[in-house]
Amino acid sequence: MTGPGPGRLRETRRLRGGQARVSGHRAEVWAALALMLKGYRILGFRLRTRQGEIDLLALKGPVLAVVEVKRRQTLEAALEAVLPEQRERLRRAAMSLAAARPSLKDCVVRLDLMALSPGKWPRHVPDAWPGGY
Numbered sequence: 001m002t003g004p005g006p007g008r009l010r011e012t013r014r015l016r017g018g019q020a021r022v023s024g025h026r027a028e029v030w031a032a033l034a035l036m037l038k039g040y041r042i043l044g045f046r047l048r049t050r051q052g053e054i055d056l057l058a059l060k061g062p063v064l065a066v067v068e069v070k071r072r073q074t075l076e077a078a079l080e081a082v083l084p085e086q087r088e089r090l091r092r093a094a095m096s097l098a099a100a101r102p103s104l105k106d107c108v109v110r111l112d113l114m115a116l117s118p119g120k121w122p123r124h125v126p127d128a129w130p131g132g133y
Contacts, residue, residue, distance in 0.1 A: 027071045028055055031114035034122040040065065051093035052086070056114070064107035065126070066094040071116040075123055078115035087111060087129045 032042045040058040047054040056067035068090065070078035082090075090111055098104040113128035 027114075027116045028069050030116060031067065031069045031122050032056055032058075034114065034124060035065075035067065038124065047093075047097070049093040049096055051096060052089035054090065054093055054097070057094075057097065058112075059104075059107070062106070062108050064094065064098055064104055064109045065112045066090050066109065067112045067114055068128075069114045069116070073117055075115045075117070075125070078113060078117075079125070079128060082113070082129070 028045060032045070035056070035058050036042060038060070040060045042056060042058050044054070044057040047057055054066050055069040056065075058065045058067055068082050068086075070081050072078040072081060091109075094109045094111070098107055098109055110127045111129050113125040115123045115125065117123075
């Protein structure tokens with residue numbers, strides 16, 4: 001018995017990738033809504049910088065939160081999904097954005113996590129990975 005041909009595998013991967021993108025965008029919208037209910041102002045979605053992409057950029061008082069959105073089965077799995085290299089890229093991206101916008105230059109920058117899991121309200125972890133600034 002032979003498996004599907006290369007063309008069919010490519011199509012399957014393409015469809016799966018599209019579904020993942022839609023799911024990721026939905027997760028970011030849910031995360032943004034949860035943050036707004038907590039008093040955050042959303043400054044941007046999927047911001048591209050030279051250092052990497054920021055899922056959400058949010059402001060509350062003097063805090064500029066760079067929010068990584070992860071959809072996983074558990075909070076622990078979401079925290080572990082963001083590797084040290086990615087956290088460092090996010091830190092650099094945040095500092096670059098804050099420096100480029102005069103209104104944000106005096107903000108305290110931190111990395112937050114919004115963890116989404118099936119059937120549960122999004123969980124916000126402020127300063128999920130402290131240090132490194």
